[in-house]
Amino acid sequence: MATIIQTLAYGRPAQPGEHELRVAYPLYSIVLFAPFAMLADYALARSLWMTVLEAALLGVALAGLRLARWRPSLPVAAAYLLFSVTWYHGVRPLVNGNAVIVVALLIALAVLALRAGRDGLAGALLAAATIKPQVVILLILLGGVWALAARRWRLVIGFVSTLTALLALSLVLLPSWPAEFLREVIRYPAYNPPGTLGTALEVMLPGVGTWAGWGVTLALVLVLLVELRSALGQGQARLEWLVSLSLAMGCWIGIQTDPGNFIVLIIPLASVFASIAHSVRRGGDALALAAMGGIHVGLWLVFIATLERGAQPVQGPAMFIPLPLVVLAGLYGFRRRMVLPVEVATR
16 A cells, blocks of 8 residues: 555655655544545545645634634734645645644534533544544543543543444454554654654754653643643633643654644644733734734744755754744743633633
């Protein structure tokens, strides 16, 4: 299968140093991909898939506005939507055809469903989001503990039943896929650029980068445990805060990923923009707009400055750093506003 994909992409099998384009998705992801795979015309399938991703990109941006309870002026809203489809972490997964955009939308819709009291639907959406397990595993672990403590049984049942159905379907189709999937997951780092903050830092700071990465991982685990403990028994605002933290910290905690997956951070980033806009009585939207512009330009400048040019241009490991850093700084800078009851936080 890998050779077939490589031949479609390169016109030949991948050579040493080239991305091997191996499938690293759980088999039940075919529920999403099958309609496109059945099209004989690859160009048509690719164009339709990218259209779906473009729609999902706008969808997650709009869902982010709702989650942030932000109603900016029309010009600022238009600028925000333009930002969402043209910033680095939106363009990269779109060009790569990365299903993480759909996963980001599923996460955002799941949180909105929880807010609306539709726990079963939220659980089902989160189960569907596991087609990119490395993106949602931290969120599911923390959210699962919160749900059990809060006795949100419909959320748990919705997640478990949907995931069980997906697993059962895939096992009927190919009983051996879990072992094959595990082999691909283990092999994945060998043919990919740095996939954790530690490996990225090791490239930039040989000799100390790995230790620095482990230090960050340990610190984040401790912080998340403290945040989880404080969220237990609390309401929706604390859960949404925990979701934002898990998405941001998941980029750095040591789970194999890629900056192309950082599109999920548009969800907490929208809340940061909203908090900036609400932080002053006048000119808040302008401040949020300035923040968008700074992030947009800054990320593209870092990408261009650190791009590794060769037979295949590759993003530099430095792209692991800017966005999670900005989002975490924003989350903790506006923490009090984000965890307050809605009627207080939006004054």
